[in-house]
Amino acid sequence: MKNFFALFCFFCGMSAWYLHHQHGEAQASLVAAKQQLAELEKNVSIRRLEFQSASAAMSIRDQIKGKKAQLKELEDKMAALNFSQKQIMSQRHHLVVNLRQKFVGREINLSLTTGRNLGQVKILKIEDSGISLATTSGVLKVSPRELSPQIREALFLVE
Numbered sequence: 506m507k508n509f510f511a512l513f514c515f516f517c518g519m520s521a522w523y524l525h526h527q528h529g530e531a532q533a534s535l536v537a538a539k540q541q542l543a544e545l546e547k548n549v550s551i552r553r554l555e556f557q558s559a560s561a562a563m564s565i566r567d568q569i570k571g572k573k574a575q576l577k578e579l580e581d582k583m584a585a586l587n588f589s590q591k592q593i594m595s596q597r598h599h600l601v602v603n604l605r606q607k608f609v610g611r612e613i614n615l616s617l618t619t620g621r622n623l624g625q626v627k628i629l630k631i632e633d634s635g636i637s638l639a640t641t642s643g644v645l646k647v648s649p650r651e652l653s654p655q656i657r658e659a660l661f662l663v664e
Contacts, residue, residue: 512584515597524644543581554580567650604660605631605660607658608628608659609628609629609630609631610628611627611628612625612626612627612629613625613626613628613656614626614629615638615652615656616653617647617651618652618653619649619651619653620650623640624640624641625636625641626639626640627639629644631660632647633661634648635647635648635649636649636652636660
């Protein structure tokens with residue numbers, strides 16, 4: 506019975522040591538698993554922030570695309586307006602030239618705003634820089650500022 510008791514004590518001791526050893530390994534595994542879990546949670550939070558940043562960047566990229574489309578539309582409208590403006594200015598120039606041609610060769614009685622009376626003059630040429638006149642004393646060029654408002658309005662289309 507002594508041998509049985511010694512064998513039983515040895516068996517209990519070995520079982521206790523085995524269980525203690527298994528418990529220690531389980532504790533070490535639990536600590537390692539907790540560390541891995543903490544690292545995974547940290548990685549998840551980092552990835553979540555990266556995803557939010559990427560989502561914000563994509564949203565901004567979409568807004569930029571929309572603004573570029575609006576800019577393209579505005580540039581197209583601007584080009585169309587510039588073309589229309591050029592056509593209108595060309596038409597205006599032709600109208601002004603035709604209107605001025607109707608006055609070339611006419612004789613008018615002209616007094617300048619400076620008070621000088623030129624008397625009866627013949628209109629030779631009308632340009633933006635002034636009007637060329639034939640007077641009894643020779644050819645004279647008069648700037649638009651020296652003309653009366655009525656003549657200036659008729660010849661130079663000013664208001």
